[in-house]
Amino acid sequence: MASSRLPPTSALKAFVVTAQSGSFTQAAKDLNLTQSAISQAVRGLEADLGTALFVRDVGRVALTPAGEAYRDAIAPALDAIALATAQARQAAPASLSIGCVRSLLNNWLLARLPGFSSQSPMLDISMQTLGRDVRSLGGCDVVIILASKQAPPKGALWLHDEALIPVAAPGLNENERTSPDPALIGQNWALWLDPKISQRARGPAIQLRETSAQLAAARAGQGLALLPDLVCYDDLSAGRLMRLSPKSVSRDRAFYIMQAPSGGRAVTDFVAWLQAQVAACAKPMFGAIT
Structure with missing residues (x-):
């Protein structure tokens, strides 16, 4: 039976933003974090999943097939979480x-x-x-x-x-x-x-x-x-x-x-x-x- 333990949301966010920008450096700027923090979060996520999500090259990264599939699955979920959170904050008295x-x-x-x-x-x-x-x-x-x-x-x-x-x-x-x-x-x-x-x-x-x-x-x-x-x-x-x-x-x-x-x-x-x-x-x- 597959483990139900979920990766940290911060790692998922780092992965999705890196996938969108194609760069650890740009993802770090977008999330107001250091490049090292983004890189470590993605490496930790890859270790947790047991598969590589990016092919790394000098100055840029590209998604692997597994990375593309994972991005397509979790990006909408993160957007839904962000929207639900904003709506809940607005509704709170x-x-x-x-x-x-x-x-x-x-x-x-x-x-x-x-x-x-x-x-x-x-x-x-x-x-x-x-x-x-x-x-x-x-x-x-x-x-x-x-x-x-x-x-x-x-x-x-x-x-x-x-x-x-x-x-x-x-x-x-x-x-x-x-x-x-x-x-x-x-x-x-x-x-x-x-x-x-x-x-x-x-x-x-x-x-x-x-x-x-x-x-x-x-x-x-x-x-x-x-x-x-x-x-x-x-x-x-x-x-x-x-x-x-x-x-x-x-x-x-x-x-x-x-x-x-x-x-x-x-x-x-x-x-x-x-x-x-x-x-x-x-x-x-x-x-x-x-």
Whole structure:
């Protein structure tokens, strides 16, 4: 019974490329190997098969009848293996790891991600929340961070300036008679200089550090909040919050994108999609409550 042991694929490749070029030297160039490596691979294959595959002459080689038959049999098989391998690599699910500051992730990005996923159904997406003052990828393919506009991280791509706007639940403004005296939520009100807004808040201040907590408190009708426009965009759009003034407070911070150089098309596509989503939210659409 003939042995089922197969020769190394590298030896088969060296043989086929040498047969096509008629030269060990040219085969070595085509495969980015040394001439000695090609020659040894072919000699090892001949020893394994127990027959000569080439007639060697100075500067060139020619196939023996056995070599011609062997080439005709295995060359299509190697082509089929190469094609199947390429197809398998294309079909394999790609992955994309995204890091984002917590407030933007929970209140804006997550609601939009299904739209990106529908454009890239084979992409395996993982999410990670980021704290404040992040200035590195931290193992992610792409991150969305808040950073100073005066000194953003090297290579960071600007996404959106952080602007604070005053908001409150609709009930606090539609019928003040049945609402308790609203409080000022959060720690940003020292930045606000409009007395018409602060006069509405006659209740005690509610000190909440996290932006998401401030948003939740405002949504629950606990007072007036000064929040990043992008973070509260969906609540304003859905009517869960009302904007109290067309004015805003610009800060020396902006959202930036950092991306891995080796992220590939998945990162490029996500960044382009993200920029389009932010641009769609930049149009003024909310009037002031007077």
